[in-house]
Amino acid sequence: MTRRLLADRVFVALTALAVVVIVGMLAVILGNIAIHGGERLSWSFLTAAPQVGMTEGGIFPAIFGTVLLVWLMTIFVVPLGVMVAIYFSEYAHRDSWLYRWTRQAVNNLAGVPSIVFGLFGLGFFVQFVGRGIDRALFEGELTYGQPAILWAALTMAVLTLPVVIVSVEEALRSVPQSYRDASAALGATRSQTIFRVVLPNAFPGVLTGGILAVSRGAGEVAPILFVGAAYFLPHLPTRLNDQFMELGYHIYVLTTQSPDVEATKPLLYATVLVLLLLTFLLNLTAIALRNRLRVRAAAER
């Protein structure tokens, strides 16, 4: 009996140890980046352009590019994501072929490797759509048929689509059926019910989906490697077919292709810290919003 209990304790402790190891690794990573990155982080670092071959100055163009990228991406992904989520939650018949195929497509979209999105962005948006626009509108002159922030944002929108759909769908489903019934009983049509009653009540979920997509989009580098990210540009992007600097891409290039790693290391650490803080703040906001939504849904059930 005691031996059995002892073995029991040992095994339970082993599983607890796994948790400790995971949390410990996370703490080490965050601590290391916070300590080294904090040294160089300052207001001027965030607002100045890079100088002296990236060994001095700041990362403002990269921050600007990242924000512009995710902002454009949000404009494309949120409307489509919300509509697909409305289809799943409000219109779909569970056994229709459209439902099954759409569900399967969204699941698979979430599993496509990010580098494949990069190939897709190059092959479809840049070569096919971009070159097509050039042939039709610019007499073949290279205008949109090249890597650009517009194509990067569209590529990123396709990548983050499942994130938005999942989050919005959960929110739509958490709106009580009685709201829909009440609205219908007052004579509202289905679309009126959805857009004036259900969707406004699911707004925190739409916000959560948007934020999670932004966080994901800001952190992904592989999809934009070939569709518009640049290591250094003297000007900020102002047109849709401009190239742009981006935080994650900046980190990648600085880490792997810097001629003098030791000289750029402090700046590199600070850049990593900025990207990490950005994505964490976004994620924490999203988690908090979603928890509030879940608590409300549970209370009304």
Add this chain to the structure above:
Amino acid sequence: MSTATLELSSSAVSRDRRRRIDRLTQVWVYLSAAAAIVLILLIFVFVAREAIPIFVSAAVHEEVTLETLFLPQSYGTPEAPLPYVWQPVSQVPKYSLMPLFVGTLKVTLVAMLFAGPLAILAAIYTTEFAPRWLREVIKPVVELLAGIPSVVLGFFALIVLASWIQDVFGLDFRLNAINAGVGLGLAVIPIIYTLTEDALTAVPRRFRNASLALGATLWQTAWRVVLPGALPGVFAALVLGFGRAIGETMIVLMASGNAAITSWSFAEPVRTLSATIAAELAEVVFGSPHYHVLFFIGTLLFAVTFLLNWMGTLMVERLRRRLTGAAG
């Protein structure tokens, strides 16, 4: 009388308009759903399209065929044969995918051996043993790990982790399969953990109660009742984690050393399929054989991860039906 008719007809008109808007909205919603299907098809078509010349183009066949991609070639001398070489930029371009397959397999294996047990054990602790408040702490912490961008994990693996691992194991190379695998494992842990946790939670409470009532300890209940019940879900978690590991790019691109060597030593630098695309596509000539080979690799990655995801979701679906069926 006449005003009444007017009101009646105007409300009929507005009802008509409302109905038309309702109809249009529905069409719009259905088109959006169809767009999701179209998008996944577009991805496949436009990646695969650039890989087709490998099969049909005579110009491409002068440099590379399916045989040179997969079968042993005689690149070396008779004394030192080099059957598998990836060297696309050289006098005689050599395109053997074997070093990349081996590299991908090695890194993924390390990642799964590192992340799998850790994530599954942690998930068991969270659902079976942890007090409620601790559970509410652990889950967001793991979500935080999932939120770290892969380029940051790659940076950490390259700058910090590589030196530690080299010192601990006394390795010759700073960047190797172990280092890249552990870095990759960090990205895979949250996936396996979350899906395993879902599967364990789905096992009905009364299974546990019955086991405990029969005198089993907490561990015996978790190990012999709950885990077997959730096994398809745990397996699905591993499959989906594996899919993520094969496709992940930035971590291996930064932390693996990127040498295309065909060797089974985990202490040597490796080059994976995904990292090869990332590292080479930017400098490749548009429409060259090399360009098409890189898209061919992309098509392979797409196909493999598509298959793994399909299997994974199928398993999760089956488990859900089995457990809810048992409860009903």
